[in-house]
Amino acid sequence: MKVVSCIPQTGPCPMKCRYCWYNRYSHGPETPEPDSSLVRMNSGHDSNLEKDLVLKTAKRYRRVFFNTMKNDLDFPGPVVLTINNVETVHGLHPSGVQRKDNLMFVRIRVNPDNMHLVLLDAISWTGHHVPVILTPTVYFDRPRQDELYQYALGTWRPTNAFKTRVLREVQASAGPLVKMIDDYDAQCVFYYGAWEAKKTGSCAVMTEGLQ
Numbered sequence: 425m426k427v428v429s430c431i432p433q434t435g436p437c438p439m440k441c442r443y444c445w446y447n448r449y450s451h452g453p454e455t456p457e458p459d460s461s462l463v464r465m466n467s468g469h470d471s472n473l474e475k476d477l478v479l480k481t482a483k484r485y486r487r488v489f490f491n492t493m494k495n496d497l498d499f500p501g502p503v504v505l506t507i508n509n510v511e512t513v514h515g516l517h518p519s520g521v522q523r524k525d526n527l528m529f530v531r532i533r534v535n536p537d538n539m540h541l542v543l544l545d546a547i548s549w550t551g552h553h554v555p556v557i558l559t560p561t562v563y564f565d566r567p568r569q570d571e572l573y574q575y576a577l578g579t580w581r582p583t584n585a586f587k588t589r590v591l592r593e594v595q596a597s598a599g600p601l602v603k604m605i606d607d608y609d610a611q612c613v614f615y616y617g618a619w620e621a622k623k624t625g626s627c628a629v630m631t632e633g634l635q
């Protein structure tokens with residue numbers, strides 16, 4: 425299944441998360457024509473901002489999921505929740521989230537400096553059977569100078585060695601529900617399907633996921 429992005433809001437996302445990849449430039453509304461694609465709402469904004477507009481726009485699509493950093497998961501479809509918009513402190517804990525039933529997965533932003541936080545946060549979420557996707561920070565305005573990142577295409581990107589090591593360390597404690605971001609479209613399709621299966625009762629708890 426194809427994945428397309430939809431951002432009905434205009435201009436940069438006002439959440440101003442540190443090192444936001446999308447806010448390097450301003451963007452206009454992006455509302456693809458409905459087809460059989462899976463629609464990713466607000467990857468590059470936040471589904472809780474101008475929420476009435478987001479919900480009205482999402483109604484056009486058959487398969488849709490939402491993205492937010494805010495602790496409001498009241499959406500008519502599954503939600504990807506990024507728990508640590510500030511990556512230097514612990515992220516949102518599952519005990520503080522009322523609706524966990526419609527979580528597709530949580531994203532945790534990871535870099536060489538916050539591994540100790542990420543490990544504990546991942547354990548707390550997989551303990552509630554919520555899949556976790558680790559997303560290494562991509563630095564475009566604060567170059568790193570260590571061997572864990574490499575400079576390419578104007579940004580400092582995490583090396584594969586870093587990603588492999590982080591995944592191994594976090595999985596060792598938090599289990600196989602933790603994945604590293606990889607082919608993100610394929611991961612979104614997989615977890616959307618898992619959420620649908622759980623909703624319809626054809627799969628009680630997902631324990632493996634993508635390899």
Ligand code: SF4
Pocket residue numbers: 437438439440441444445446447467468469470492493509
């Ligand atoms: S919510 Fe998403 S798009 Fe908005 S600033 Fe944060 S990371 Fe960027």
